[in-house]
Amino acid sequence: MTAPTRAKLADGRDLLFFALPGHSPEPVADRRPLPQRNPDQSQLRFDRSTGQWVIIAALRQDRTYKPPADQCPLCPGPTGLTSEVPAPDYDVVVFENRFPSLSGAGRPLGAPGGDGFVCAPGHGRTEVICFSSDHTGSFAQLLPAHARLVIDAWRHRTADMLATPGIEQVFCFENRGEEIGVTLSHPHGQIYGYPYLTPRTATMLEQAREHRKRYGGNLFAALLEHEVADGSRVVARTELFTAFVPFAARWPVEVHIYPNRFVRNLVELTGDELDEFARLYLDVLGRFDRMYSAPLPYISALHQYAETDAQADGYFHVELMSIRRGATKLKYLAASESAMGAFIGDVMPESVAERLRELA
Ligand SMILES: [Zn+2]
Numbered sequence: 001m002t003a004p005t006r007a008k009l010a011d012g013r014d015l016l017f018f019a020l021p022g023h024s025p026e027p028v029a030d031r032r033p034l035p036q037r038n039p040d041q042s043q044l045r046f047d048r049s050t051g052q053w054v055i056i057a058a059l060r061q062d063r064t065y066k067p068p069a070d071q072c073p074l075c076p077g078p079t080g081l082t083s084e085v086p087a088p089d090y091d092v093v094v095f096e097n098r099f100p101s102l103s104g105a106g107r108p109l110g111a112p113g114g115d116g117f118v119c120a121p122g123h124g125r126t127e128v129i130c131f132s133s134d135h136t137g138s139f140a141q142l143l144p145a146h147a148r149l150v151i152d153a154w155r156h157r158t159a160d161m162l163a164t165p166g167i168e169q170v171f172c173f174e175n176r177g178e179e180i181g182v183t184l185s186h187p188h189g190q191i192y193g194y195p196y197l198t199p200r201t202a203t204m205l206e207q208a209r210e211h212r213k214r215y216g217g218n219l220f221a222a223l224l225e226h227e228v229a230d231g232s233r234v235v236a237r238t239e240l241f242t243a244f245v246p247f248a249a250r251w252p253v254e255v256h257i258y259p260n261r262f263v264r265n266l267v268e269l270t271g272d273e274l275d276e277f278a279r280l281y282l283d284v285l286g287r288f289d290r291m292y293s294a295p296l297p298y299i300s301a302l303h304q305y306a307e308t309d310a311q312a313d314g315y316f317h318v319e320l321m322s323i324r325r326g327a328t329k330l331k332y333l334a335a336s337e338s339a340m341g342a343f344i345g346d347v348m349p350e351s352v353a354e355r356l357r358e359l360a
Contacts, residue, residue, distance in 0.1 A: 001152045001155075001156070002019070004016040004017055004018045004019075004094075004153070004156060005017040005019070005024070005025045005027065007027040007030075007086075008030070009030045009034070009084070009086075009095060009096075010030040010031070010032050010033070010034040011034040011035065011036060011037050011098075012036075012037065013037070013095055013096035013098070014095065014096050015027070015030075015084075015085070015086075015093065015094075015095040015096075016093065016094045016095070016153075016156075017087070017090055017091075017092075017093050018091060018092040018093070018094070018149055018152060018153040018156070019090075019091050019092075019149075020091045020145060020146065020149055023091055025087055025089075025090055025091075025093075026087060026088060026089075027086055027087045028078065028079075028080045028086045028087060028088075029080050029086065030080050030086040031079075031080040031081050031086075032080070032081060032082075034098075037103070038059075039103070039104050040104075040121055040122070041057065041059050041100060041103055041122065042055055042056060042057035042058075042059070042100070042101055042102060042103070042121075042122030043055075043056050043119055043120065043121060043122050044056070044109070044119065044120040044121070044122050044195070044196075045117070045118070045119055046112040046117075046118040046119075046120075048112075048118070050199075052199050053112075053120075053196050055101050055102065055122055056122070057099075057100070057101040057102075057122060059099060067184070069135055069185075072135055072184070072185075072186050073184070074128070074130045074135075074184060074186035074188055075133065075135050075186060076088060076089050076090055076133045084098065084128070085130065085133075089133050090130070090133050091132070091133070091146065091149055092129065092130065092131060092132070092146075092149050092150055092153050093129070093130045094127050094128070094129045094130075094153055094157060094191070095127065095128055096125070096126070096127055096128075097126040097127060097128050097190070100125075100126040101122065101126055101192075102122050102123065102124025102125060102126050102192065102193065102194065102195070103122065103123070103124065103125065103126065104121070104123050104124075107121075107123055107165070107166050108165060108166045108195070109123070109166065109168075109195040109196055120195075123166055123195050124166070124167060124192065124193045124194055124195045125161060125164065125167065125191075125192070125193035126190060126191070126192050126193070127157060127190065127191040128188055128189075128190055128191075129150070129153060129154070129157070129172075129174075129188060129189045129190065129191060130186065130187070130188045131146075131150050131174075131187040131188060131189065132146065132187055134187070135185070135186050136185075137187055138176050138187050138285075138295065139174055139176070139187060139189075139282075139285060139300075140282065140285035140286060140288070140289055140295070142282070144275075144278055144279055144282060147278040147281065147282055148274060148275060148278040151266065151274055151277060151278055151281075152274070154172045154191070154266055154302065155266040155267055155269075155274070157170070157172070157191050158170045158172065158191075158265055158266050158267055158304055159267045161191070161193040162265070162267070162306050162307075164193060166195050167193040167194065167195060168194055168195055168196050168197055168306070169193070169194045169196070169197055169198060169201060169304075169305075169306070170191065170192070170193055170194075170265070170304055170306075171191070171192040171193075171194065171198070171301070171302065171304070172189065172190075172191045172266075172302040172304070173189055173190060173191075173192075173299065173300060173301045173302065174188070174189030174190075174300050175189070175297075175298060175299040175300065176295065176297055176298055177295070177296075177297025177298065178297075179297040179323060179324070179330055180297045180298070180299055180322075180323060189300075197310070197311075201303070201305075201314070204303075204314075205305075205310065205311060205313060205314060207219060208220065208313035208314070209313065211313075212313060218262060218313055218315060219313060219315075220258070220262075220313070220314075220315030220317065221262055221315065223247075224242060224258050224260075224315075226247075227242070227244045227246075227247070228242060228244075232350045232353065233245040233246070233247065233349055233350055233353040234353065234357075235255055235284065235287070235353055235356045235357055236280060236283060236284065236357075236360070238276055238279075238280060239260070239276070240259060240260055240261075240272065240273050240276040240277075241257060241258065241259055241260060241273075241276055241277060241280045242257070242258050242260060243255055243256070243257045243258075243280060243283075243284050244256060244258075244353065245349045245350075245352050245353040245356070246349065247349065248349075249345055249349040249352070250321070250343035250345065251321035251322060251323065251331070251345075252322060252323065252324060252325035252326075252331050252345075252346055252347050252352070253288065253291070253296065253298070253320075253321065253322035253324060253325075253352055253356075254319070254320065254321045254322075254349075254352070255284055255319075255320045255356065256317055256318065256319050256320075257277075257280060257281065257284065257317060257318040257320070258315065258316075258317040259273060259277070259316060259317075262315055263315075263316050264304065264305040264306070264307060264311070264314055264315070264316055265304035265305060265306075265316050266302070266304065266316065268316070269316075281318070283360075284320065284356075285298075286359075287356045287359040287360065288320075288322065288356075290359045291324075291355065291356075291359065292324065292327050293327065296322050296324055297322055297323065297324060298320055298321065298322040299320070299321050299322075300318060300319075300320045301318065301319045301320075301321075302316075302318050303315075303316065303317050303318070303319060304316055325346050325347065331346060
């Protein structure tokens with residue numbers, strides 16, 4: 001992959017252009033009068049009752065909310081006066097979020113201690129990634145080479161952030177649909193660099209440690225092997241990747257995509273594996289879009305791990321989930337899920353897998 005072209009936005013934020021072969025980005029100066037950034041825009045507060053950090057980012061209340069298409073901040077802005085991407089056109093771009101929940105990475109987070117209320121600066125990094133300069137459409141409609149370019153950009157940002165002091169976990173995600181809270185319709189995703197392990201990741205790594213102690217071997221490799229051997233929840237399997245509905249699915253539509261060999265993150269995948277990942281990912285999204293008359297709203301979460309002892313058992317995979325449980329029905333996180341974290345599934349995971357297999 002060729003190195004991205006780097007530029008700066010008016011308030012000093014980084015902007016990176018990733019280009020398809022034969023294309024070369026031509027950024028123009030960002031001439032917007034943007035206010036200077038506040039280095040302490042958010043804070044972390046430690047919830048001693050759960051042992052979890054909470055990010056308090058009050059400034060995000062003012063972020064751009066469902067703008068009309070002609071004021072989209074993610075469409076290219078050739079004049080340098082209207083857009084977050086000052087350029088006549090682009091293939092894939094990444095820039096630091098103007099309304100970040102985490103920013104100014106560089107200092108490792110100390111372990112929470114003491115009896116009082118524990119606060120820490122909201123250090124870390126949050127970036128926006130635009131998948132295409134085309135305002136309409138979505139990831140599922142990208143050509144395979146373009147999807148691969150997005151994956152290359154995810155991979156570049158993962159390597160970069162994992163090498164940044166103070167960042168513990170890199171989370172690339174993309175989602176679609178107003179139903180799940182997307183406030184800008186332009187096809188895009190985000191990349192978070194957290195200064196701590198997120199609760200779900202910490203729980204999964206704890207399970208993996210427990211598995212290794214009791215049975216030996218890697219928990220996620222064992223789960224993948226079980227799913228493949230059983231077969232009833234497998235949606236698609238190729239030489240290099242497997243997509244399946246998990247045994248204990250929490251969402252009405254939930255699919256996990258694993259590489260067939262253990263790697264911790266995108267950086268460790270080979271060129272062939274990255275191509276195959278792009279193809280299978282598009283394949284799964286295509287099946288999602290054929291489920292109902294309207295495209296399926298979804299969240300796609302890339303689970304990636306660092307090369308540290310604490311994360312040694314982390315197995316790179318993608319978890320896709322949707323709240324749509326019928327043509328006209330959405331699943332809302334109700335009392336059991338929201339208050340207690342106790343999920344109640346409305347459909348049999350095996351039926352969802354069968355339906356997704358038929359939609360090949
Ligand atoms: Zn747009």
